[in-house]
Amino acid sequence: PKVMEAMEAICFHGLDKVLAATPDFPQEQVSPDAALTTTPLRPRFAACSAHARAVDEPALSSSLRGGFSPTDVAQSLQTPAGEALAQARRTSEGSAPIAVIGGGVSGVFAALALRSLGYGNITVIESAQRLGGKAGSFDHGGFSFPIGAVSTPFALREASFTGAQILEKPLRFATSAFAHSRTKLQILDANNLLPRRLQGGTPRRFHASELSHGATESWKEAFSGTGPPHRFYPHHVDFASKPELASAARPRVLGEEAWGRADSSWPLIYVSAHGYGVARAADAPPNYYWQRFAQKSTNAAKLPSLGPRGPALRGFDTTRHLERLLEQSGVAVLRSTRVASVLRSTGGVAITTAAGGAPLAFDKLVVATDLKAARSFLDTSAEEADLFSRVRHLNYHTLASHIEIPWVKPASVYYLGGHQGERDAVDAGAATGGCPTILFRPYAASNLTITWAYGGASLAPGTMEACLRRTVSSLGGRFGGVLLQQEWPDYFPHLASSDLASQVPRRLDALQGRKRTYYVGEIFNLPLVSECVDWARYLIKRHFRDVRPPPSARGASAPTIMRRQLKVASLRRGRGRWREGAAASGGAARKPAGAGGARRRYSATELMRQQLEALVS
Numbered sequence: 001p002k003v004m005e006a007m008e009a010i011c012f013h014g015l016d017k018v019l020a021a022t023p024d025f026p027q028e029q030v031s032p033d034a035a036l037t038t039t040p041l042r043p044r045f046a047a048c049s050a051h052a053r054a055v056d057e058p059a060l061s062s063s064l065r066g067g068f069s070p071t072d073v074a075q076s077l078q079t080p081a082g083e084a085l086a087q088a089r090r091t092s093e094g095s096a097p098i099a100v101i102g103g104g105v106s107g108v109f110a111a112l113a114l115r116s117l118g119y120g121n122i123t124v125i126e127s128a129q130r131l132g133g134k135a136g137s138f139d140h141g142g143f144s145f146p147i148g149a150v151s152t153p154f155a156l157r158e159a160s161f162t163g164a165q166i167l168e169k170p171l172r173f174a175t176s177a178f179a180h181s182r183t184k185l186q187i188l189d190a191n192n193l194l195p196r197r198l199q200g201g202t203p204r205r206f207h208a209s210e211l212s213h214g215a216t217e218s219w220k221e222a223f224s225g226t227g228p229p230h231r232f233y234p235h236h237v238d239f240a241s242k243p244e245l246a247s248a249a250r251p252r253v254l255g256e257e258a259w260g261r262a263d264s265s266w267p268l269i270y271v272s273a274h275g276y277g278v279a280r281a282a283d284a285p286p287n288y289y290w291q292r293f294a295q296k297s298t299n300a301a302k303l304p305s306l307g308p309r310g311p312a313l314r315g316f317d318t319t320r321h322l323e324r325l326l327e328q329s330g331v332a333v334l335r336s337t338r339v340a341s342v343l344r345s346t347g348g349v350a351i352t353t354a355a356g357g358a359p360l361a362f363d364k365l366v367v368a369t370d371l372k373a374a375r376s377f378l379d380t381s382a383e384e385a386d387l388f389s390r391v392r393h394l395n396y397h398t399l400a401s402h403i404e405i406p407w408v409k410p411a412s413v414y415y416l417g418g419h420q421g422e423r424d425a426v427d428a429g430a431a432t433g434g435c436p437t438i439l440f441r442p443y444a445a446s447n448l449t450i451t452w453a454y455g456g457a458s459l460a461p462g463t464m465e466a467c468l469r470r471t472v473s474s475l476g477g478r479f480g481g482v483l484l485q486q487e488w489p490d491y492f493p494h495l496a497s498s499d500l501a502s503q504v505p506r507r508l509d510a511l512q513g514r515k516r517t518y519y520v521g522e523i524f525n526l527p528l529v530s531e532c533v534d535w536a537r538y539l540i541k542r543h544f545r546d547v548r549p550p551p552s553a554r555g556a557s558a559p560t561i562m563r564r565q566l567k568v569a570s571l572r573r574g575r576g577r578w579r580e581g582a583a584a585s586g587g588a589a590r591k592p593a594g595a596g597g598a599r600r601r602y603s604a605t606e607l608m609r610q611q612l613e614a615l616v617s
Contacts, residue, residue: 104133
């Protein structure tokens with residue numbers, strides 16, 4: 001990469017020709033017109049015009065006589081002129097406008113990842129008024145409520161922290177918990193199972209045997225228990241050598257001895273209740289996705305005395321939290337802006353909105369919307385249209401209702417064991433009868449309760465509310481009506497078994513970077529907030545270089561300034577003690593070492609200026 005950066009910097013500033021020799025073939029020269037696949041270096045050559053040569057001429061001349069030597073090229077960048085060229089190229093690249101279509105979790109964290117690498121001209125385009133997408137929130141009665149995802153570790157630098165990880169890595173968790181968010185931190189209690197027939201009117205805990213089924217060993221065998229996080233990504237999985245992962249996730253395939261019963265086993269309930277498919281429905285997703293969810297559910301169930309616990313959750317003001325992150329990072333946001341068309345060319349990307357007007361010009365594009373929906377505005381090629389059309393979804397609904405159940409505790413998640421789909425059906429909605437799979441009351445001061453349920457064309461209008469009313473009554477509560485119902489027709493994007501077997505994930509990943517376009521979202525990893533964040537960071541770091549100035553040019557870091565402040569404070573305390581001692585002894589006290597002399601004194605104004613410079617850099 002360093003040699004490629006050097007070659008690109010030279011070419012960027014106007015040499016008329018670039019010739020390079022690969023390490024394996026010193027005498028073989030690669031011209032700018034050569035196919036990229038002929039060299040393992042895979043450089044991005046560009047046409048160079050005849051301009052003044054601003055690199056070190058002796059190094060360049062010797063390189064051209066015997067073919068480019070990677071050492072010579074790297075040395076040419078180490079000259080003052082070469083360093084200036086590299087910095088000019090980073091500055092130019094970092095100021096190029098980049099569009100992110102989609103203001104959900106994937107789009108927001110893709111923009112934040114770009115900002116962390118030094119890209120300063122980023123615009124997020126969101127069709128809705130609020131940010132967050134499926135993980136957004138809404139306000140009612142002075143409280144914020146989740147409209148989609150609940151267990152959302154938004155502000156943690158790393159991905160989701162489970163209850164086990166909190167105990168295993170307490171310092172790392174505490175640092176992330178208190179340093180990167182202002183919202184309230186909670187750990188949801190997910191160990192409440194409501195059986196088909198309640199005993200004593202209260203839920204029971206998951207039994208220890210139901211927390212240690214073969215699902216744990218199953219996902220470890222499929223992906224290995226340790227390794228880098230990207231080993232889980234579908235484009236890294238060889239489904240040809242692991243056909244069991246591409247097979248349909250049905251009970252006769254998985255076996256109850258591995259996953260337990262759908263109405264009582266924690267891994268299966270984690271899958272079905274959260275909208276990731278029902279085992280006995282014809283639209284059950286492939287086994288690969290359930291193995292990934294088993295990994296998450298069993299990680300969250302490692303505390304034997306407490307049972308499953310949810311990941312770290314920071315309140316429910318998701319939308320405002322995402323808005324604060326973008327505002328603090330200097331990312332522009334266009335809300336309520338629907339994209340009508342996108343035209344991509346070698347010169348850039350032109351985006352036309354539904355409001356009309358002149359197209360918006362960008363250098364690169366990040367698509368953070370559902371791929372099937374992107375066909376409505378993206379100038380897709382035949383291959384892109386074919387791949388995007390293969391994405392499948394499940395129909396899922398969020399209902400916010402006024403419910404009073406005396407024994408329901410706030411911040412606890414209740415899973416309804418009898419509504420997890422125990423009968424064969426055409427889809428998940430028919431298998432569950434449109435009944436609620438989860439019941440969640442966020443606040444003690446408000447009876448607004450959030451429930452989730454599968455939908456589908458097979459359900460008649462009003463089915464969900466009717467079943468919810470019956471369920472509340474059977475739990476000994478009172479139902480006060482539905483305040484809000486949100487349908488998610490594009491919930492849980494996934495691929496069919498045949499598409500996994502034919503390595504469609506690798507074909508999708510091969511689209512990254514083509515036509516100046518990059519893709520983030522659930523389909524590339526897993527429909528979980530933490531996994532969307534992970535993929536966005538992974539993709540940006542993988543395809544975008546760091547264009548920030550070298551560390552020496554960024555000014556003093558915040559830790560450096562803090563050390564200076566401590567040193568200054570120590571010196572001032574030393575001077576004060578010396579003066580007190582001198583006054584007490586008539587001026588005979590000895591001045592402590594380091595309390596004066598040639599050391600620089602930092603005034604309060606100077607320290608403040610340095611702090612501001614560190615924040616800006």
